[in-house]
Amino acid sequence: MQDLATKFANMTIQSDFIFKKVMSRKRICKHLLEELLQIEIADINYIEAEKTLEPEYTNRGIRLDIIVADDKNTHYNLEMQVKNKKNPQTKAFVLPKRSRYYQALLDFDLLQAGQPYDLLPPTFIIFICIFDFFENGNYVYTFKKCCLEDLEPELPDKATTMILNTKGTHGEISKDLKSFYDYVNNHIVTTDFTKQIDNEISYLKLDTKVRREYMLMEARLLDERREGIAEGKDVGLVEGEAIGLARGEAEHKLKVAKLMLAKGCYSLQEITELSGLSLADVEKLKKEV
Structure with missing residues (x-):
């Protein structure tokens, strides 16, 4: 690699x-x-x-x-x-x-x-x-x-x-x-x-700040991936990655639904379709919000 x-x-x-x-x-x-x-x-x-x-x-x-x-x-x-x-x-x-x-x-x-x-x-x-x-x-x-x-x-x-x-x-x-x-x-x-584009890319690759930014970004992404793997280490690598992705997806769905509920202009069906949550979950979330 x-x-x-x-x-x-x-x-x-x-x-x-x-x-x-x-x-x-x-x-x-x-x-x-x-x-x-x-x-x-x-x-x-x-x-x-x-x-x-x-x-x-x-x-x-x-x-x-x-x-x-x-x-x-x-x-x-x-x-x-x-x-x-x-x-x-x-x-x-x-x-x-x-x-x-x-x-x-x-x-x-x-x-x-x-x-x-x-x-x-x-x-x-x-x-x-x-x-x-x-x-x-x-x-x-x-x-x-x-x-x-x-x-x-x-x-x-x-x-x-x-x-x-x-x-x-x-x-x-x-x-x-x-x-x-x-x-x-x-x-x-x-x-x-x-x-112009080619010159810009050449300049970017010579810029130490840009290179450092890239390194930090890659390190952050690697850490996030490792967190997901660590959560599932007892069930193996593939399962660990799946658990990490599933957790991120679940959190993401909740945030989408909460944002749409806060707007107050979307039906429960629309929130269900865009967030990926079930209708029952959206109704429960609405009561909590």
């Missing part, structure tokens, strides 16, 4: 850590959004890079990578997805439900308790995938809510999900966006935009 120093030196933009650092550079993040959406953005503000939204960070690592807002108060959440993961129990791909959950987390944070719903700003959840989830070859898959009975009406909730496919071959995208895809896939520098 590579030691942490070697692992850090070999990381590319596909790494969550490097991706977050690169997209924390305003000129790069802003240009990527402009190229993707084919719009001009006067400025962007970082809500917080790697923002941990309530419910808090748990063993499952539920947090959003990059959240920015432009000058028109449109909010963007950018995520790098390297693997098309499946739930080991259900064998179902997690990306669709992950996008739904990220949208819920973002909306929770954007609308304060008691505020009217129409204050929710436009949002874009953007997954940069190193695989073609739908296997149709599109460079970009864009999703909004439409009417099944009549496909023309669109629900104007101003929430958009975009799944980018860096392996795509179909559709029209800008030269800089295509060069970004090539850089993500093969570390090929073909434009000034990808040259």
